[in-house]
Amino acid sequence: MLKLVVCIKQVPMVSELPWDPATGTIQRDLAEGMMNPACRSALDAALRIKEAAGGEITAITMGPPMAEEILREAIALGADRGVLLTDRKMAGADTSVTSHTLARAIEKACPGFDLILCGFSTIDSETAQVGPQLAEELDIPGVAYVNELEISGRTVRMQRFTDNFLETLEMDLPGLVTVTTGRYAPRHVPLGGLQAAFAGADIVSLDAAAVGLDPERIGAKGSATKIRNVYSPTAGKKNIVLTGAPKRIVEQLFERFDDKIGGAIGRDLKTERK
Amino acid sequence: MTAKKRGIWVFGDYRNYFQNRVTLQLLSRAKELAVKINAEVCAVVFGYKTDEWKGDVLSYNPTFCGVVGEYIAHGADKVYLADHPRLAAYSMETYTLLMERLVKREKPEIILIGATAFGREFAPRVAKRLGTGLTADCIGLDINEEGLLVQMAPSFGGNLVAEIVTLERRPQMATVRPGTFQEIPHDYVRTGEVVKVPLPKTLPADRVRLVRSEHHPQREQKLEDAKVVVCGGRGLGSKKKFAKLFELAELLGGEVGATRPVVYADWADHDALVGQAGKHVRPQILFSFGISGAIQHTAACNDAKFIIAVNKNPNAAMMKRADVAIVADASQICTTLIQELKRRIR
Ligand SMILES: Cc1cc2nc3c(=O)[nH]c(=O)nc-3n(C[C@H](O)[C@H](O)[C@H](O)COP(=O)(O)OP(=O)(O)OC[C@H]3O[C@@H](n4cnc5c(N)ncnc54)[C@H](O)[C@@H]3O)c2cc1C
Numbered sequence: 001m002l003k004l005v006v007c008i009k010q011v012p013m014v015s016e017l018p019w020d021p022a023t024g025t026i027q028r029d030l031a032e033g034m035m036n037p038a039c040r041s042a043l044d045a046a047l048r049i050k051e052a053a054g055g056e057i058t059a060i061t062m063g064p065p066m067a068e069e070i071l072r073e074a075i076a077l078g079a080d081r082g083v084l085l086t087d088r089k090m091a092g093a094d095t096s097v098t099s100h101t102l103a104r105a106i107e108k109a110c111p112g113f114d115l116i117l118c119g120f121s122t123i124d125s126e127t128a129q130v131g132p133q134l135a136e137e138l139d140i141p142g143v144a145y146v147n148e149l150e151i152s153g154r155t156v157r158m159q160r161f162t163d164n165f166l167e168t169l170e171m172d173l174p175g176l177v178t179v180t181t182g183r184y185a186p187r188h189v190p191l192g193g194l195q196a197a198f199a200g201a202d203i204v205s206l207d208a209a210a211v212g213l214d215p216e217r218i219g220a221k222g223s224a225t226k227i228r229n230v231y232s233p234t235a236g237k238k239n240i241v242l243t244g245a246p247k248r249i250v251e252q253l254f255e256r257f258d259d260k261i262g263g264a265i266g267r268d269l270k271t272e273r274k
Numbered sequence: 275m276t277a278k279k280r281g282i283w284v285f286g287d288y289r290n291y292f293q294n295r296v297t298l299q300l301l302s303r304a305k306e307l308a309v310k311i312n313a314e315v316c317a318v319v320f321g322y323k324t325d326e327w328k329g330d331v332l333s334y335n336p337t338f339c340g341v342v343g344e345y346i347a348h349g350a351d352k353v354y355l356a357d358h359p360r361l362a363a364y365s366m367e368t369y370t371l372l373m374e375r376l377v378k379r380e381k382p383e384i385i386l387i388g389a390t391a392f393g394r395e396f397a398p399r400v401a402k403r404l405g406t407g408l409t410a411d412c413i414g415l416d417i418n419e420e421g422l423l424v425q426m427a428p429s430f431g432g433n434l435v436a437e438i439v440t441l442e443r444r445p446q447m448a449t450v451r452p453g454t455f456q457e458i459p460h461d462y463v464r465t466g467e468v469v470k471v472p473l474p475k476t477l478p479a480d481r482v483r484l485v486r487s488e489h490h491p492q493r494e495q496k497l498e499d500a501k502v503v504v505c506g507g508r509g510l511g512s513k514k515k516f517a518k519l520f521e522l523a524e525l526l527g528g529e530v531g532a533t534r535p536v537v538y539a540d541w542a543d544h545d546a547l548v549g550q551a552g553k554h555v556r557p558q559i560l561f562s563f564g565i566s567g568a569i570q571h572t573a574a575c576n577d578a579k580f581i582i583a584v585n586k587n588p589n590a591a592m593m594k595r596a597d598v599a600i601v602a603d604a605s606q607i608c609t610t611l612i613q614e615l616k617r618r619i620r
């Protein structure tokens with residue numbers, strides 16, 4: 001039976017304006033958490049493998065205690081168990097430290113895993129670095145930006161379209177893939193899923209000590225990169241506001257920007273002076 | 275004795291030279307940064323028969339040819355070159371191993387890698403092996419007063435930018451979004467130093483096997499590559515009114531994009547979806563009609579150079595990020611624009 005591990009991250013569900021445009025800081029309290037979309041695709045890919053060939057899926061996340069929500073959601077969708085890595089000492093990790101933490105926890109909680117599935121990227125910090133670095137940490141083969149995968153025996157066959165190359169690749173298990181949002185679509189919680197998620201869901205919570213992590217090598221302390229400043233590039237953007245009758249607005253638009261629009265479309269839009 | 279000059283390295287990603295000039299753009303920025311920390315600019319080239327490779331069609335360099343010649347002509351002072359049949363196809367594990375060894379030997383100060391799909395998978399692996407930091411998909415780079423590389427990384431779909439530094443570990447590494455910097459024109463009389471990099475005696479086979487690879491250089495990406503994009507949202511009110519956008523787009527030689535509710539309502543095809551779940555556009559001019567500006571949509575239009583938004587609500591997020599915010603009925607403005615363009619384009 002295949003042992004599948006899906007790495008999932010909770011990200012703020014942002015639709016309108018979760019950041020304060022004046023200060024450029026995120027108003028975390030306004031943003032609800034959700035499972036990162038590409039992590040959902042990774043989970044969907046794992047569920048399809050399980051449905052076709054059988055298997056056991058462990059969903060794992062590092063985050064604040066409330067990240068347990070997405071583990072329950074994963075279980076509702078069909079994952080067998082959840083692992084929550086939560087510890088204040090883990091906060092502020094860069095991607096290298098995140099992958100270190102995940103790698104040690106996976107070795108601890110899912111020894112003998114066959115395939116690790118990550119999302120290709122998150123929608124909050126968007127680095128797309130954790131998957132490749134996790135493969136390095138575990139010293140297993142890994143392929144990023146996978147659109148489709150298929151397992152036969154101990155071989156994974158993958159397809160991806162990157163940098164204008166349509167590639168078919170193969171690797172032997174154990175291995176790691178990062179999955180794009182193209183092919184694998186998020187699913188809805190099935191009937192009975194919710195019950196599975198709440199009645200006796202198999203979720204373990206581990207802190208740094210339980211995983212056996214060196215406190216010097218995790219969290220902000222262990223991270224090589226430091227965020228010095230965060231700002232909103234659109235805050236205080238000076239824009240031109242046009243109001244009034246449509247005819248007048250369009251005239252003004254051309255009076256001021258005929259060069260710009262004309263330049264983009266390669267035409268002279270100036271009218272002769274009357 | 276003078277100390278060895280510090281190096282700013284640029285990884286030579288040349289597979290899609292004509293579509294993607296990110297390496298040349300990085301060489302140009304590296305030259306500017308090099309002045310500030312008194313460093314030399316080095317390109318790193320891995321491949322096979324890279325000397326037979328043709329860059330700019332008119333290129334002619336009497337001394338340096340192929341990829342090396344291109345990079346010297348575009349600003350590299352030195353090129354590290356590993357040329358070997360094993361390197362014919364980009365291979366993740368082999369390239370990572372070579373880079374790791376080379377960096378450990380030469381100890382550059384900074385490494386810049388284009389944020390192509392390859393670069394974004396390769397760079398994190400190299401950084402991990404070197405135990406250093408890496409900033410992803412930067413949209414700006416500078417040197418601060420402490421002499422550190424300040425790396426500007428977009429997050430939340432470009433709605434936030436984080437300034438990131440790597441304090442102690444070296445090299446300082448970043449992947450950089452294509453189009454962020456301007457390449458400098460080639461100069462085929464420039465000369466530079468070429469350092470041959472030998473392969474290690476034993477080189478393990480890649481654990482990932484390339485079964486098939488097809489290059490699709492001209493894959494049509496109409497919406498993604500359009501110079502003008504006309505995007506419509508729910509505020510247009512009806513399928514009929516949305517359809518007017520096609521007429522406008524045609525006059526402008528552009529393409530039509532749509533938000534998710536519009537696609538769900540079947541006013542437009544799924545192919546036209548712009549956003550996190552759809553396409554990423556980077557036009558010179560983006561027209562946005564009746565769109566609120568949810569992050570799942572705007573994340574995919576942040577690279578638009580100039581945004582003209584029409585919305586009844588002056589406080590809509592889309593209006594805040596527009597260069598020109600038109601407070602009016604979207605459909606009326608669309609119709610009036612069509613009339614005016616017809617008058618002006620003859
Ligand atoms: C604004 C901002 C910018 C940042 N920029 C950088 C940067 O340039 N370089 C850097 O090193 N760090 C950066 N960080 C830190 C980074 O957010 C963390 O390291 C984070 O834990 C992982 O990065 P990511 O979300 O970008 O992951 P990605 O690499 O984009 O995530 C890909 C996949 O990895 C898995 N994964 C990621 N995080 C977790 C998790 N916590 N639990 C389980 N699985 C996970 C998921 O499968 C996910 O789909 C930044 C943080 C912020 C707030």
Ligand SMILES: Cc1cc2nc3c(=O)[nH]c(=O)nc-3n(C[C@H](O)[C@H](O)[C@H](O)COP(=O)(O)OP(=O)(O)OC[C@H]3O[C@@H](n4cnc5c(N)ncnc54)[C@H](O)[C@@H]3O)c2cc1C
Nearest residue numbers: 507508509533534549550551564565566568570571586604
């Ligand atoms: C996981 C996820 C992924 C998503 N992916 C995408 C995606 O890829 N692409 C995408 O677009 N969305 C996506 N969405 C949806 C997104 O959050 C927004 O709901 C959507 O972009 C809103 O579309 P809209 O602006 O057309 O509609 P609305 O938000 O309803 O906005 C309509 C706007 O029109 C204005 N208006 C109304 N009447 C008029 C009028 N007569 N004249 C002028 N203006 C008028 C209103 O003031 C309003 O600002 C996603 C959401 C989620 C949760």
